[in-house]
Amino acid sequence: MRVGADTGGTFTDVVAADGTVAKVPSTPDDPGRAVRAGLASAGGEGRPEVLAHGTTVATNALLERRGAAVALVTTRGFADVIEIARQDRPSLYDAGVDRPEPLVPRHWRHEVGGRLGADGAELEPVDIDELPVLDAAVGSVAVCLLHADLDAAHERAVAERLRQRGHDVSCSHEVSPEFREYERTSTTVVNAYLRPVCRSYLQGLDGAAGEVLVLTSAGGLVPAGQAAEVPASLLLSGPAGGVRAAAAVAAACGWPDAVSFDMGGTSTDVCLIQGGAPQPSPQREAAGFPVRLPSLDIHTVGAGGGSIARVDAGGALVVGPRSAGAVPGPACYGRGGEEPTVTDADLVLGRIPAGAAFPGLGGLDVDAARAALDRARVDAGGVVAVVDAGMEQALRQVSVARGVDPRELALVAFGGAGPLHACALAEALGMPTVIVPPRAGVLSAVGLLCSPVQHDVVRSWSTPRDHAGLDAALSEMADQARAELSGQLASLGAVERPETPPEVEVATSLDCRYAGQSHELTVPAVAGFAAEHRRRNGFDRPDAPIEVVALRARATRPAPLEVTDLPAPPERQAVVGPTVVSEPDCTVWVPRGWRADPGPVGALLLTRTSG
Template identity: 50%
Template sequence: MTGRHDGSGSRLGVDVGGTFTDVVVVAPDGRVRIDKVPSTPRDQSDGVLAGWRALGLDPAALAAFAHGTTVATNALLERRGGRTALVTTEGFRDLLEIGRQDRASLYDLTRHRPAPLVPRDLRFVVRERMSPDGVVVPLDPASLARAVDAVAGAGVDAVAVCLLFGFLHPEHERAVGEAVRRRLPHVAVSLSHEVLPEFREYERMSTTVADAYLRPRMAAYLERLAARAADAGLPAPTVMQSSGGVLDVAVAARHPARFVLSGPAGGVVGASHVAGLSGYPDVLTFDMGGTSTDVAPVVGGQVQLTTEAVVAGVPLRLPMVDVHTVSAGGGSVAWVDEGGALRVGPHSAGADPGPVAYGLGGTEPTVTDANLVLGALPDGARLGGDIVLRRGAAERALAALGARLGLDARQTALGVVRVADTEMVRALRVISVERGLDPRDFALVAFGGAGGLHACALAEQLGSSTVLVPRAAGVLSALGLAISEVRHDHVATVAGRHDADLEAMFGELEDRAGAALPGATLARQADLRYAGQSFELTVPGATRAALVEAFGDAHERRYGHRIDDEPVEVVNVRVVATRAGAVPDLRGSERPAAAHGSRVGHRRLLLDTGETTASVHDRTRMAPGSTVAGPAVVQMPESTCVVRPGWSGRVDEVGTLVLRREEAR
């Protein structure tokens, strides 16, 4: 593959998923090498190093090593972070639990919010008070001493400090942080003005608490990974942020809340890049892995971000790729609920023991087992090295499940796939229809180990006429990591500053960004809202007039209307600093097509439309211009694509299989 690359060495991207760890190396000339190994949930660094070794590369040839990890995500989901204390302003001890005083589900009295990360007995207060204009009540030394004594006696691993108006006037927060660090030098301390210097007390507190809660586990993992990488001769790792850019491992260890969506963000970056090369700037990314499915919108070639994410019930007001995740992956377990209905997930067989067909001890049927029984996957297929799919085992497990439903193994398998598809379509509608985007105007980019198996069926339900299946579909998240830009986000709050000068505030942030990342490209953004609204939209723009115009366009796209005669408030200003990574140009990367074509046989395939005979194609024999018509199965080294009846496609010059519905031609 030919391409451009800043630097003389190759770039390594390693993405850890729930079932497999994907590895991609991008060479200086743009050539790409890929591999896939089983994940190691007990210690992800084992899988990371195993993936690099599987490629057999000389570590001296590597200029950069980017990593996407699920350690922070899993710690929130499993509530396995550090024992954390909170120090806040007197009278605000229970804000973390009160939140926005809304219900988890308005009409469901049985639904409750997850318990806060810090229980009430670990929340401590100091007597002080700031207003937007400065000190109202000075920090009381006696109350500070009592709070530090209480924290010391609580035996905590981390401390979050969030004081009223600390984002505007951080002096008291700094004093509290210094006092805690003097007394407890080995305890991690997160200060809200460093984690999230924005207004909205609850979201700032929640984000700061999450940052402190995640630090012990994230720091231990990253320090172990960095040490093992150094011992292996690899470059110091960088880590993918939730915002779609990488930062060095030391920053990730200090501020882990920025990395909660580390893995999914890499996939969106990779999908956006590959789709853009194929001429599709507007896409919905569909990443179906072993444990979950992640979907996100890309509009005009730009990855869409949000600052209103909730992960595992925890609000995190940080820039994040606008990803929606559902627990429907290849390893999601099928089961029958108390009402006799077939369900899929959220429990996953993961990498250990994995689906029944892996033969590693799994006993509960999964989506992968269902696809194997339906014929979408071949019996005896080898996955990620030593794993071999066994159809007989999958059939027995699905037959046992089906006995409770009055169905045979194949009917049960079809039901499992339908239930999983329904869940994934719902997720795709969340990030399209609910964002004011018409999915019929977007191509669907299918990747992840299982994405191609379901893509055409999902596109039909969405009304989309185009599906893109990249050549490296099974490891696209790792490719996104390898090519990711370095990114720093800087923010300052305008709300509450009566004499705010936007140009001066932008200039101050740009100075800070330039110092943190020399030579970076700087972009201005801001959070705006109509006067009286409670929440904002983030839009790009260098001046107030440009920002207001962009906000009107964004509001109309999201909500269907704009109010041009209504005053617009600027709430926060932002500067994003980026420095580009490798940009592989995949054109001309394909080998010539095999003389005897790509078809290697036929296989019986059961779909919701009935049973059919599908042609089987070897993707490695398909060069640019090669075509395929459904029903067909395209087998790739790391994934499989099912081309349903009524669909046909062609491999384009960058190696992407572009599938179109016949009725849309």
């Protein structure tokens, strides 16, 4: 049996290939405990053969600053790169804004002699004898030397000496072999910071299944051992699964262009889907630190069912980002929570039926929810309006801000709270259709179950305006990606290596820009750059040289089943709002002026009624 398990801030969701669903409260003190409880609750004899897992361990460790004590080894003169950063400020008009404290204190940043030129040629040999004895408290070491993305020899020499001394070492050429010194250093430091925590967690899942695969931020599964070595690639592990499943359901419903809207207990994740595929991003920011690794272009806001409502010092109603989480949870859970949350507001407004029962919690206490709102002197309708406004802005960020008209997109609503708020958001943006997929409350776990095994290879291109040799380099990288993915598959059990496995697919792309620009677009070929630049930015520059700065190759082995292959849930019924549709894993609010009709693959299609 193949099983997908998604650990969220409030619930852990498990979906098996036979359609069995389990939803259990998350256990923040030990996330693996909830995963095992979910596997047991999903039933079946013995342990699953394959566990496809989405985890928040990396994200939470970074947000809560619970990672390892990290030292940094870098080129002489570059110890402060992680603190100098870029000239852009996180909040332009906030005079008192502060950047996050560096993950490496100044006295643990060490420099070594040696230098490479911008073309990767050695200017000065590396001097590993300059390496000091590191503080005994150091738990992990990040090594990032200048231009190591072009030639890793110096980094390898430094890493070998450090490993001989018994240190756990993350090298930039292994984690993020791309140009831009600050981003490469930041990514390597984040990886070193997270590795001990994530390695311990993933090793703790040994035995939970015959094979444990983990979803990366790019939407592909990798063996748990590889995920433990590059935990910086797991910062969007769970949300990426939901986006993949949302794209598949939207396409099956005739909407290849859509926006996924995943509202869970702690946060909301949105992503633009075009041509049936989630939009990618080469970089994202996590806890204020840039992470330069392949990712889906997911925008996250601190708004979920557990987001706490309060009145701030200026008298304004604020919702989130602080969350009640799984423990104690919203006041209506009856677990000791006293602060009002979005779930409490939805319950008081009647959007969640008074007799509803959440997994592992029993019935919800509407009186406790109302009392919590009264104590905080906040109105349930106001709480919903404020949280919806924040999520509307997130949807605009991935549509209007990218030059895409939301009126031509469907909104795919999922997560435990997504279908409660989707119609109001679609109304605000003029989106014609809301799609609620089957098993919407556990869709991220469905996406995990149906995600491909994937391997990415990236390298910098040292001669941006000289395109000679590009085809040969891309072909070489494609062969490398295919060989490395095949090696990973060979190490997996028989379930992931069937007698007639699906064909490994390889795609290559390039990061291009016009001369003088500081940002790139990823395109399949240089010849397509001008058209993509015009589509994204509204203009092109026919007379400007095109620079190539990075090459990419992605090898993919499709999953043995598609999202639409899962057994169909009970057929949904057509209803006209205002009404509530209660489902085992979520609740759908159909407001006045909307109707819901059963659609393809078991989806529920919500549209506005005439007038």
